[in-house]
Amino acid sequence: MLISIDRQSPRPAWQQVADELCRLVATGALGADEQIPSVRTLALELAINPNTIQKAYTSLEAAGITYAVAGVGRFVSPDARGIIATRGQERLAELQHSMSELVQTGITQEQLLDTVQAAVTKGGQA
Amino acid sequence: MLISIDRQSPRPAWQQVADELCRLVATGALGADEQIPSVRTLALELAINPNTIQKAYTSLEAAGITYAVAGVGRFVSPDARGIIATRGQERLAELQHSMSELVQTGITQEQLLDTVQAAVTKGGQA
Amino acid sequence: MLISIDRQSPRPAWQQVADELCRLVATGALGADEQIPSVRTLALELAINPNTIQKAYTSLEAAGITYAVAGVGRFVSPDARGIIATRGQERLAELQHSMSELVQTGITQEQLLDTVQAAVTKGGQA
Amino acid sequence: MLISIDRQSPRPAWQQVADELCRLVATGALGADEQIPSVRTLALELAINPNTIQKAYTSLEAAGITYAVAGVGRFVSPDARGIIATRGQERLAELQHSMSELVQTGITQEQLLDTVQAAVTKGGQA
DNA sequence: GTGGTCTAGACCACG
DNA sequence: GTGGTCTAGACCACC
Numbered sequence: 261m262l263i264s265i266d267r268q269s270p271r272p273a274w275q276q277v278a279d280e281l282c283r284l285v286a287t288g289a290l291g292a293d294e295q296i297p298s299v300r301t302l303a304l305e306l307a308i309n310p311n312t313i314q315k316a317y318t319s320l321e322a323a324g325i326t327y328a329v330a331g332v333g334r335f336v337s338p339d340a341r342g343i344i345a346t347r348g349q350e351r352l353a354e355l356q357h358s359m360s361e362l363v364q365t366g367i368t369q370e371q372l373l374d375t376v377q378a379a380v381t382k383g384g385q386a
Numbered sequence: 387m388l389i390s391i392d393r394q395s396p397r398p399a400w401q402q403v404a405d406e407l408c409r410l411v412a413t414g415a416l417g418a419d420e421q422i423p424s425v426r427t428l429a430l431e432l433a434i435n436p437n438t439i440q441k442a443y444t445s446l447e448a449a450g451i452t453y454a455v456a457g458v459g460r461f462v463s464p465d466a467r468g469i470i471a472t473r474g475q476e477r478l479a480e481l482q483h484s485m486s487e488l489v490q491t492g493i494t495q496e497q498l499l500d501t502v503q504a505a506v507t508k509g510g511q512a
Numbered sequence: 513m514l515i516s517i518d519r520q521s522p523r524p525a526w527q528q529v530a531d532e533l534c535r536l537v538a539t540g541a542l543g544a545d546e547q548i549p550s551v552r553t554l555a556l557e558l559a560i561n562p563n564t565i566q567k568a569y570t571s572l573e574a575a576g577i578t579y580a581v582a583g584v585g586r587f588v589s590p591d592a593r594g595i596i597a598t599r600g601q602e603r604l605a606e607l608q609h610s611m612s613e614l615v616q617t618g619i620t621q622e623q624l625l626d627t628v629q630a631a632v633t634k635g636g637q638a
Numbered sequence: 639m640l641i642s643i644d645r646q647s648p649r650p651a652w653q654q655v656a657d658e659l660c661r662l663v664a665t666g667a668l669g670a671d672e673q674i675p676s677v678r679t680l681a682l683e684l685a686i687n688p689n690t691i692q693k694a695y696t697s698l699e700a701a702g703i704t705y706a707v708a709g710v711g712r713f714v715s716p717d718a719r720g721i722i723a724t725r726g727q728e729r730l731a732e733l734q735h736s737m738s739e740l741v742q743t744g745i746t747q748e749q750l751l752d753t754v755q756a757a758v759t760k761g762g763q764a
Numbered sequence: 765g766t767g768g769t770c771t772a773g774a775c776c777a778c779g
Numbered sequence: 780g781t782g783g784t785c786t787a788g789a790c791c792a793c794c
Binding site: 534535538539596597600603604607608609610611612613614615616617618619621623624625627628630631632634635636 | 660661664665719722723725726729730733734735736737738739740741742743744745747749750751753754756757758760761762
C-alpha cells in the first residue's frame with residue numbers, strides 16, 4: 261500500500277489519505293471490488309489517529325468511491341474510476357481559475373505551457 | 387478601490403484582502419509608494435472588523451509588499467511587484483504538482499493545454 | 513519552560529515571547545521537531561491573553577522557525593537554528609551602525625572593546 | 639544643516655530629528671550658544687509636520703541640550719556636549735546587553751571585534 | 765487622523 | 780485537546 265501523507269502540509273490528514281486512495285484507484289493499483297485496508301490497519305501503518313482514517317473512509321463512501329460490507333470490510337466501487345474522473349474535471353476548472361489569476365500577475369502563456377509539459381512528463385513516469 | 391471579498395469562501399477574509407491588494411499592485415492599479423486605504427477606512431468599506439484588515443496588512447508588510455509610516459499611513463513598497471512576481475513562480479511550481487496529479491488520474495495533455503488557452507484568454511481580458 | 517516576559521518593557525509582549533522561544537532554540541534547549549507549549553498552556557503560564565501568544569507563534573511560523581500541525585501542536589522547524597543565526601548576522605550589522613554613531617559622539621575604540629569583553633563574559637555564563 | 643531623516647524607519651521622526659541635532663553638536667558642527675533652525679524652517683526643509691520638530695526640540699530642551707530665548711530662537715547649551723557624552727555611556731550599556739544576547743545565539747567574540755573595528759573605521763571617516 | 769498592541773470571548777476544523 | 784479565524788472594544792504612540 262504505497263500511501264504516504266505529509267504531516268506538515270496545510271492539507272488535512274484525512275483528505276490526504278482519501279486522495280492517496282483515489283490515486284491508487286485511478287492508476288489501477290486498486291481494481292473494482294478490491295478490498296482496501298481496515299481503519300485499524302491503515303492507522304497503524306501511517307501512525308496517525310484512527311479517527312482520521314475513519315473520516316477519510318467516510319468521505320470516500322459518501323462520494324460513492326467505496327462501499328462497506330458490515331463485518332467484512334470496505335471495497336472499491338465498480339464505478340469508482342468514473343467518479344474520480346468526474347472530480348478531475350472539476351479540479352481542472354479550479355486550475356483554470358488559478359492560472360488566469362497568475363496570468364494577471366505577469367505569468368506568460370509560454371511559462372504555463374512549459375509547466376504543463378513538465379507536469380505531463382513527471383506524471384507520465386510515475 | 388475595487389476590492390471585494392467573498393464571505394462565503396472558506397478562504398480567510400484577511401487573506402482575501404491581502405490577495406486583492408496584491409492583485410491591484412500586480413496589475414499596476416497601485417504603483418510604488420502609493421498610499422493604500424487605512425485600516426479603518428477599508429474596514430468600513432468592506433463592513434468587516436478592523437482587526438481583520440489589520441491582519442491582512444500585517445501579512446503584506448511582513449512579506450515586504452507594503453510599509454507603514456506611523457501616524458501617516460501605509461504605502462506600496464518599491465519592490466512589491468518583484469516580490470509578487472517571485473510568489474507567482476512559487477505558485478506555478480505548486481500548479482505543476484497539481485497538474486501531474488491530474489495526469490495520473492487520466493487527464494490528457496490536450497485537455498491541459500485547452501485549459502491553459504482558456505485561462506490566458508480569460509486572464510488577459512480582465 | 514524557563515520563559516519569562518517583562519510587562520513593563522516597551523517591547524510588545526508577543527515579541528518578547530517570540531524572542532524567548534528563539535533564545536531557547538539558539539541555546540539548544542529546544543531541538544529540531546521538538547514540541548513547544550500550546551497557545552493556551554503558555555497563555556496560562558505567563559498569565560497573558562492567548563491571542564498574544566498566538567501572535568508570537570504566528571510570527572515565528574512566518575519566519576520559518578516553527579511549524580504547526582493542526583490538532584496536534586507546534587514544533588521547532590529543522591532549520592530554525594540556521595534562520596536564527598542569519599537574523600543574528602543582521603542584528604550585528606545594526607549594531608555596527610549604532611557603534612559608528614557612538615564613535616562620532618566621542619566614544620573611543622578602547623571603550624567599545626571593553627564593552628565587547630564584558631558582553632562576551634556575561635553572555636558566555638548565561 | 640546636514641540633517642536627514644528616514645520616514646520608513648520604525649524610529650519616531652521626532653526622535654530622529656533630535657538625534658541628528660545631537661550628532662551635529664557632538665561632532666562640533668554646532669558650537670555652544672550657536673543658534674539652531676526655527677521649528678518652521680526645519681519643518682519646511684525636512685518636509686515634515688512642524689509638530690514633529692516641536693516635539694524634538696522640546697525633548698532636547700528637557701534634556702538641557704538646548705535653551706530657548708523667547709522671541710529670538712533656540713541655542714545650543716554650553717554643556718550640551720557633556721550631556722550627550724553621558725547619554726553615550728548609557729547607550730553603551732544598552733549595546734552591551736544586545737551583544738551579550740547575540741553571544742548566546744552563537745556570535746563569536748571575533749565577529750564582535752571585527753564589527754567594532756569596522757564601526758570605528760566608518761565612524762572615524764564620517 | 766494614522767498604525768500598533770492587548771484583552772475578552774466566540775466559533776470552527778482537525779485529530 | 781490542538782491551531783485558526785473573527786468580532787468587539789479598549790489603550791497607546793505618532794503626526
